[in-house]
Amino acid sequence: MDRQVIIARNIRARREELRLTQKDVAERSSLSVAGYRKIESGKVEEPRMATLTSIAVSLNLPLMTLFEEPRSLVSVRFRAQKKVRVRQRIIESMARWLEDYEYLEDVLDDHRPFKLAQVASQVSTYHGDDSKPVYAAKLAREAMELEEDEPILDVVGLLEWIGIKVRMMKYTNDGFFGLSGWGSSYNSPGVIVCDNNSISTERKIFSAVHEMGHLLLHRDEYDISHENEIKEHEDEANSFASHFLMPDSRFQEKWRELSGKSAYDRVMIIKRVFDVSYKTILMRLVEHGAVDYAEAQKYIYNNHRIKENRKLGSKTEPYAIGREYPFIARRLDNLVRQAVEGDLITVSRGAEILGMSNTDMRQVMQEWNWALAG
Numbered sequence: 001m002d003r004q005v006i007i008a009r010n011i012r013a014r015r016e017e018l019r020l021t022q023k024d025v026a027e028r029s030s031l032s033v034a035g036y037r038k039i040e041s042g043k044v045e046e047p048r049m050a051t052l053t054s055i056a057v058s059l060n061l062p063l064m065t066l067f068e069e070p071r072s073l074v075s076v077r078f079r080a081q082k083k084v085r086v087r088q089r090i091i092e093s094m095a096r097w098l099e100d101y102e103y104l105e106d107v108l109d110d111h112r113p114f115k116l117a118q119v120a121s122q123v124s125t126y127h128g129d130d131s132k133p134v135y136a137a138k139l140a141r142e143a144m145e146l147e148e149d150e151p152i153l154d155v156v157g158l159l160e161w162i163g164i165k166v167r168m169m170k171y172t173n174d175g176f177f178g179l180s181g182w183g184s185s186y187n188s189p190g191v192i193v194c195d196n197n198s199i200s201t202e203r204k205i206f207s208a209v210h211e212m213g214h215l216l217l218h219r220d221e222y223d224i225s226h227e228n229e230i231k232e233h234e235d236e237a238n239s240f241a242s243h244f245l246m247p248d249s250r251f252q253e254k255w256r257e258l259s260g261k262s263a264y265d266r267v268m269i270i271k272r273v274f275d276v277s278y279k280t281i282l283m284r285l286v287e288h289g290a291v292d293y294a295e296a297q298k299y300i301y302n303n304h305r306i307k308e309n310r311k312l313g314s315k316t317e318p319y320a321i322g323r324e325y326p327f328i329a330r331r332l333d334n335l336v337r338q339a340v341e342g343d344l345i346t347v348s349r350g351a352e353i354l355g356m357s358n359t360d361m362r363q364v365m366q367e368w369n370w371a372l373a374g
């Protein structure tokens with residue numbers, strides 16, 4: 001790769017990570033927007049060192065990292081229905097994130113092995129009455145020490161606990177909900193969930209578990225060159241997520257318990273028991289042969305209009321989970337804090353790992369001191 005292209009890709013990836021516009025960076029670097037844009041698109045053959053230095057400072061990056069070949073992750077699964085324009089850059093940022101994460105685990109000697117590795121191998125040789133995704137969901141819950149009737153109150157915390165690295169990212173395009181991959185140094189699994197405000201919490205929870213399903217069911221399918229979704233695999237990951245979040249015996253119990261209620265009320269009450277979308281409930285009813293999906297969807301639309309006196313949008317989640325659900329990753333932040341406080345990494349390296357500016361990082365560090373007495 002040409003040097004100017006490498007520089008261009010690095011500064012663009014970093015700028016997007018910090019969610020800055022080209023104008024922001026140009027201003028901070030005392031460049032014209034046109035001048036900055038030329039460098040970012042790789043059109044300047046030999047950018048001046050002084051210019052690159054000021055860009056690096058604006059992006060809170062050590063100058064040397066501008067010249068590093070972008071890291072690529074071979075073991076990633078990123079498939080989307082539509083063509084995702086920024087695919088390559090998302091993959092690069094995932095590679096960097098997993099690499100930094102594994103590096104921190106190394107310097108702190110705090111690795112967390114993947115607790116479901118055993119489950120994955122058990123599932124691959126399973127030939128029983130259940131489908132593989134349903135069996136995998138059952139084994140995964142057991143490995144996580146979840147009781148059959150135990151709702152999942154904090155899916156991200158649970159994933160981190162069993163050794164899956166989780167990251168929330170906001171993206172400008174809506175072409176996908178999540179992706180997953182394996183770190184290059186220690187083969188640790190990582191999941192990125194699209195955290196756009198337009199996506200319901202139910203959907204984010206489901207996406208995180210859907211990716212866990214891929215990690216368990218499709219280990220051999222992690223290949224960066226595959227861009228298109230395979231319907232069968234997507235269905236399997238969806239089935240895994242549905243049965244992991246809502247074990248069927250428990251669902252049936254709830255459904256019967258509410259037998260005197262209207263179907264609309266039953267769907268809306270039960271979706272809140274399991275923190276799933278109403279569509280997940282409809283899909284389960286379809287699985288049981290109870291309804292036809294299109295008719296059930298129409299029924300929900302009609303009843304919602306009557307009960308709520310307004311139309312239900314096709315992407316709207318009725319009676320949605322609010323901000324009270326703790327959809328947050330915390331392990332990486334904790335590792336960064338330990339490494340910074342132990343002088344194992346610099347503050348600006350910590351900021352870089354967390355995708356923050358130095359100023360934001362210093363603010364966060366001050367808040368670290370809100371320690372509990374005793």
Ligand SMILES: [Zn+2]
Binds near residue numbers: 210214233234237
């Ligand atoms: Zn998928």
